[in-house]
Amino acid sequence: MENPFIFGKVITGDYFLDREKEQERLKQNINSGVNSMLVSPRRWGKSSLVRQVSDSMQNEDSSVKFCFIDMFNIRKEEDFYAQLVTAVLKAASEKWEIWMDDAKQFLKGLIPRFNMGSDPLNDFSVTLDWKEVKNNPDEILNLPETLSINKKIRIVVCIDEFQNLSFFDEPLEFQKILRAHWQLHQKAVYILLGSRRHILTDLFNNPSLPFYRFGDLIMLEKIPIEFWPLFISERFDSTGKEISDHLAAKTAGLLENHPYYIQYLAHEIWSITEKKVTEEVIAIAASNLLDHNNYLFQMQTDNLPNTQVAFLKALCEGVTSFTSMDTMKKYDLGSVSNIRRIKEALIQKEIIDIFQGNPGFLDPLYKLWFLKNFSY
Ligand SMILES: Nc1ncnc2c1ncn2[C@@H]1O[C@H](COP(=O)(O)OP(=O)(O)OP(=O)(O)O)[C@@H](O)[C@H]1O
Numbered sequence: 001m002e003n004p005f006i007f008g009k010v011i012t013g014d015y016f017l018d019r020e021k022e023q024e025r026l027k028q029n030i031n032s033g034v035n036s037m038l039v040s041p042r043r044w045g046k047s048s049l050v051r052q053v054s055d056s057m058q059n060e061d062s063s064v065k066f067c068f069i070d071m072f073n074i075r076k077e078e079d080f081y082a083q084l085v086t087a088v089l090k091a092a093s094e095k096w097e098i099w100m101d102d103a104k105q106f107l108k109g110l111i112p113r114f115n116m117g118s119d120p121l122n123d124f125s126v127t128l129d130w131k132e133v134k135n136n137p138d139e140i141l142n143l144p145e146t147l148s149i150n151k152k153i154r155i156v157v158c159i160d161e162f163q164n165l166s167f168f169d170e171p172l173e174f175q176k177i178l179r180a181h182w183q184l185h186q187k188a189v190y191i192l193l194g195s196r197r198h199i200l201t202d203l204f205n206n207p208s209l210p211f212y213r214f215g216d217l218i219m220l221e222k223i224p225i226e227f228w229p230l231f232i233s234e235r236f237d238s239t240g241k242e243i244s245d246h247l248a249a250k251t252a253g254l255l256e257n258h259p260y261y262i263q264y265l266a267h268e269i270w271s272i273t274e275k276k277v278t279e280e281v282i283a284i285a286a287s288n289l290l291d292h293n294n295y296l297f298q299m300q301t302d303n304l305p306n307t308q309v310a311f312l313k314a315l316c317e318g319v320t321s322f323t324s325m326d327t328m329k330k331y332d333l334g335s336v337s338n339i340r341r342i343k344e345a346l347i348q349k350e351i352i353d354i355f356q357g358n359p360g361f362l363d364p365l366y367k368l369w370f371l372k373n374f375s376y
């Protein structure tokens with residue numbers, strides 16, 4: 001029987017829980033032509049939320065067309081342009097013959113070339129002469145708008161891991177070019193997603209940067225914990241297995257209500273449960289998760305200098321005032337300015353972040369692992 005919990009993949013439909021308000025906000029933005037920027041720490045559910053909105057809007061209204069670009073593997077401007085063109089052409093029509101016609105008609109100045117495999121629907125891409133594009137990127141950057149107007153549709157361009165733009169050779173120049181084109185678009189809408197909160201909030205909130213106030217900035221929160229127990233017990237029910245309300249709530253809370261880890265833990269609990277979940281099974285499942293990730297966490301920790309390890313130790317032991325004399329002495333953290341540097345380095349490495357003014361682990365399983373291995 002298939003495990004009813006999924007982690008580490010973009011999920012929609014039955015696997016997707018709540019996010020009603022955020023779905024509504026994104027839909028309203030799209031319908032009124034407002035761009036959105038969606039930011040949260042890793043694995044809190046950004047990509048799934050946008051996919052869910054895409055599925056539901058495309059079902060309701062066939063004139064709304066989504067396309068997705070993942071910047072995870074894009075390190076150069078030219079690759080970005082090539083992927084943008086392919087994604088937008090594909091969103092605007094379902095036939096590959098039309099993709100070619102559209103490209104010829106709307107990218108006249110760029111002489112596009114087409115690459116197709118035996119199954120053009122799934123294996124189609126466009127190559128462009130990079131020199132031409134660099135000199136004249138207008139047609140490409142305006143393609144979402146041109147096609148939207150021409151075909152009386154609304155193309156929604158979703159760009160995931162947007163912070164990777166900073167790896168380009170001239171990130172600021174490139175942002176300026178994007179912004180200059182996209183801010184004039186009336187029909188095409190943009191959703192920019194990313195997980196590097198500090199880079200992105202700066203990008204979107206700093207008046208001297210091109211993407212300042214480009215749209216509605218949504219800082220995605222975790223799903224409220226009270227939604228999870230029912231979801232968990234219904235998923236167990238649907239496969240003929242059982243979990244009590246109390247243990248479903250425990251499963252949701254054990255890893256700090258982290259969406260990815262709730263599904264990961266529930267997945268493990270489900271797979272070692274024959275019929276009915278017990279306290280003991282939950283403890284075994286949690287310990288299995290720690291075992292599965294032991295090597296990864298060990299490597300991550302081996303790469304940290306002693307002072308950063310000491311800081312994390314203090315953090316998982318519940319210290320809040322790092323600059324008190326007692327703490328600095330007990331954990332050997334050095335001076336106040338040293339502590340600031342440690343904190344910044346750990347934020348930079350995406351191990352901690354600041355939540356409501358206080359530092360906290362980003363990964364609740366790493367925190368558990370750390371407690372188990374470093375706290376005496
Ligand atoms: N609304 C939801 N309902 C149920 N589970 C969810 C939900 N959102 C996220 N999850 C869980 O979290 C996992 C990660 O979700 P997703 O990939 O959408 O997050 P992300 O923020 O895009 O992550 P990343 O920053 O790594 O790209 C999913 O595989 C799923 O297990």
Ligand SMILES: [Mg+2]
Nearest residue numbers: 046047048160
């Ligand atoms: Mg994602």
